[in-house]
Amino acid sequence: MSTPDSNRKPAPQFSSLRFSPAAAQNDDACGCDGACEAPATSAPKSVQGSRFSWNVNGMDCAACARKVENAVLQVSGVSQVQVVFATEKLLVDADRDVRQQVENAVTAAGYQLRNTDAPQEAAPSRLRENLPLISLIIMMALSWGLEQINHPAGQLAFVATTLVGLFPIARQALRLIKSGSWFAIETLMSIAAIGALFIGATAEAAMVLLLFLIGERLEAWAASRARQGVSALMALKPEIAVRVRDGQRETVAQRDLRPGDVIEVAAGGRLPADATLLSPFASFDESALTGESVPVDRNAGERVAAGATSVDRLAQLTVVSEPGDSAIDRILKLIEEAEERRAPIERFIDRFSRIYTPAIMLVALLVAVVPPLMMSAAWLPWIYKGLTLLLIGCPCALVISTPAAITSGLAAAARRGALIKGGAALEQLGRVRQVAFDKTGTLTVGKPQVTAIIGANAMNNNDLLALAAAVEQGSSHPLAQAIVQEAQSRQLTIPAAAAQRALAGSGIEAEVNGQKVLICAAGKFPAPEWDEQVQQLENAGQTVVIVAQNDTLLGLLALRDTLRADAREAVDALHQIGVQGVILTGDNPRAAAAIAAELGLDYRAGLLPADKVTEVNALNARAPLAMVGDGINDAPAMKAATIGIAMGGGTDVALETADAALTGNRLTGLVQMIRLARATHANIRQNIAIALGLKGIFLVTTLLGITGLWLAVLADTGATVLVTANALRLLRKK
Template identity: 35%
Template sequence: MKEHKITGLSCGHCALKLEEQIQQLPGGERAKVQFNSSKIVLDEQMDMDSVRSILSTENVRLESDGEPTGPNWLMIGLYVSVASFIAALFTERMLNSTYVSIAFYAVATIASGYSTFLKGLRNLTKLKFDINTLMTVALVGAVAIGEWKEAALVAILFGINELLESYGMEKARRSMESLLKVAPKEALLLRDGTTEVISIEELAEDDVVLVKTGQKIPSDGVVVYGKSSVNEAAITGESLPVEKEDGETVFGGSINNEGVLHVKITKTYNQSALSKILALVQEAQESKTPTELFINRFANYYTPIIMIVSALVMFVPPLLFNGPWGEWFYQGLAVLIVGCPCALILSSPIAILSGITVNARNGILIKGGAYLEQLGKIEVIAFDKTGTLTLGEPHVVADQAFHPDFYRIAYAIEKSSSHPLAKAVVARCREMGTEEIEADEITTVSGQGITAAVDQKVFRLGNEKIIGNTHISEDVKGVIDRFKEEGNTIVLVASETEILGVFAIADEIRKESTDIISMLHKKGIRETVMLTGDHPTVAEKVAKMTGVSSFFGGLLPEDKVNQVKSLKRHGKVAMIGDGINDAPALATADLGIAMGKGTDSAIETADIVLMQDHLGKLPDAVQVSRKVNRIIKWNIGLSLGLKLLALLLTIPGWLTLWIAILSDMGATILVTLISLTVLLHNRK
């Protein structure tokens, strides 16, 4: 399958029709016409002339195979129409020349309405009823009863309407396309001491590339030489630079701010985090939300119903109530125009596309419009603890020294260990400015801790089992009990005769967690729940510190699934985890959200991925999604409401053709402008 860029596609209903026709061609069964991204996906063996012929019926052209886009005939036609309409008004009023004015009105009508007229005629021969059919019948009817001025005005206003539809979608598309341009195109390959410029598609694993100041890193890799700060906004949405040096992981698409880096490629570009993100964002553009699917189904019935209502308006009053035929025929034509579902069809796609774009800029990967819509309906959010509300790294939260050498001995014993608890102890000792000395005869005691000699004396470091028969005073016991009651892991340092001190270690809570939970509640999330496999005492401590509504500790993966099922009985539930061990719970929830920073498992597992690997942008994503949902409801209400008001004007006989088209155009303008306000989110 090959992707082609197309131009001139401004109507979602037209895209569906084109897709149906192309799919009937030989080899066209899998063809897709993508309205939101303005692309067409075709089998490479298809007859392109036949495809062009079908596209031309809607004034759509191929761009990706080099075909010139040509002038904007819609704009040119509008200029001619407006000029002709003004000339007609002048000749009618100043020169009192009816025939000349009719000629100008005819030119104005044809210049703006000829393409609609041709499409409508084709549809009538096939008994297909859409926007073009309605407009064609209305234009022919207006001319038939001598309403040339009305016909010309309707054609002009409908042309403006089409232009506005095109503008709204193009604005949203350009915003998305600017996001997709972050992908690098070339790489500077290091080989035998020389450099060679190659396409990123040619990069292979273990290749080493040179990345100069201001250049994009071509694909995921590891720094093997150099030190610099890197802008990872393409991946995380955060522009604050991240320091990188030897051994550090870097992502394709991130920018080297200063210095020179040598990066060893660990993934080809097609397998890189950035490539997967961009592919998923593109796919997300074309996924249909439940609301969009409903609108499309509704439009299929809506148009024929409008034609029936129009016929009733034309014939019932004259036949049953002796109404004037000409007047009610005119009213019936106006009803046809009111029935154009342009604004209704545009109610959702521009807002959805804008919402996906804004979130992607913020480093929040939403895999489809349906998930964006679902996020806006979430009432309960369940959080995994480790790595989500906490950093997943041990941290000394409290300590108590009973001897001056406490930190000095602990540092000497632990500084060469790679154990997570040892790292926490070392970090605390360095924070205290502890003198660095050496320990000898270091021996690990399984399940207990470490023994070592410092200054020719034996010391023990570990849990309560390591201290053996060493005396524990009541004061020391009180401190140990207090630390344990608070849900901490205890690390003791002891000599052969006394306890030197105690470290209380726990998983460090993310700095932003408390504020994020508070913000989520303010954004309308009714309940926040923490689900963890840790001991209930630890869970209670973290729950109190973060402010979640409730918590459940000591859970196995299947227990988390059952808790999510239980929560779903009370509303829409989102589950947030790391995308690996929480996969069952993520899949069970109405919406799965993964903490990832570009990891494959996170990108593939969840419906939404927080690429920053923290919760900072989650309230923003909730706010954007709720705004999109509100806008879609407003748009549907406006488009149907304005039409209903216009239809009510038929009761006293006040509905005119130009009021009818203005009601539809007014709805289209409002729907487009309101939807585009999503793109302004967070832009000062």
């Protein structure tokens, strides 16, 4: 069945999706408040010398990318460095061959490099990957059991557990120190554990390391899943194509296609490259790229983007894009560009440790040695006070305060059908003041439904629907399937049809009970007396088709992609918490206007992926913005937004590219997610205030001689218990 002209739109000009390297950024522009471990360098430009590239293994977060950059910048001869975290790619410009030195520097920092053309190594088994964490959990349980039976044995067991957990972390901290990253979170964790052992808090030392390793594994899992989304995006282009030369068909690799090659794509097949249509007519599903809710008709000479699916026939096309420069490739580059524009969010504890840990150690050292040296005071009391300060300064409570709240917040969100990929995403979600919605599949169900049946000349509506279903039966077109499903849901008897024939650019016809029945777009059948009613339906965002028998109009069918049941409730709830909404869609303006009016939202329609990124950047400049979508075309906009949120029923690419997902596919979950994120952010602030406040109080009392070691132990342990209990309140939040 042909798509009606009311839903027809010009072929999208995907050639406008161009990628240009981000401008050079300085520390102020990167947005990380001075937290980056090395200045975020721009994409390497053409310089006198050579460019080298690798893939990096072992990066768990954006902060890891900064650590790799920092290590490579120490290599003599390197002029430009860029690590693209989304694709695990390292790009280096140098005035000479520095490959060996770069590989040595990255290896010394604790990461691995492989050539970009080398095959991906097989991932280790889950058991092997998680063996260190499982071993530490078992040792913690055994240590706790021994502590209940025999205190000295339990203490020794906790010491052994701490040393086992500390070894890989301390080794990585030393590597990073050598590569120029002095106060990474590994350094902080090593200091915290050693400090806790020094004052005898052995159980606490082991627990801090256990929590840290759990957080690292969760972060690594989220990063791996995100990269799978990039792989899924690339998989939209088939690896092989059917090329036609001199009337002969041959199967070739997609990368071997060149502009001017003629290719064939079967019904249901995807285009391997951008191309122009040679066949007189074909219908293509471009929803993955444009968000268009129904397939779009293309005539000979019109451009079709890579990744589009031929809906109803074998089509011949002429390739127009170079390898690596198709619409899919450009969307992938847009995702990477958006990733680079967003400054990496350093974890609070990693930033604060740069000041806090050295400062508290310096204060403890000065308290221990200055009075005896400068004022001839007794050594023993002041060493005792210095040790007490080290205990008070032990950042165990501070280290636990943030991950405890984040873990509770993420767990509470999961119970409510929301997947939030890490603490950084949770923090950003709490700052959101605007939400941009994709339309098709996000605010709407994403499947056309029959909304009106209007018979002419006393034609029975059910008879009209059954007749239309007979003609459409067996078609793969979404509108046709909607008509057949509506007839089946009404339990109508659908008559048999014969001689079904698709009419290029017009509609479909068949013989039913010996009569020729035609179904076509409203604009393809002359019926001036129906023009006003057709116009009213189309202005309401509906697609109208005409059913005619032997050139006599029998009636109209109207179809529309309907709103989700909870869409209005979700939008109203967002307004109540001070969050405004806007629709960004690739669909036609009339369909967008109808949905926007029903929900009371502003809208922008007819947007390509690059246009959505532009709109998101403009909105983001006013206030933190969340982008909610379900399609591949939404992925670049999700990355450009403060936070990207995918519908659980959306494409794999949208789900993996997004920072969060509504796994239950309920829009009302978005409001719950934002409220929970705000509560978690408040909880983190409370925990930090508790941890630092108690330390500040006991710092003063220690210097005044009021607090001894045993009270310092109580203060540190008490702070840890308080922040943990406070974080657990999030699990009970309604």
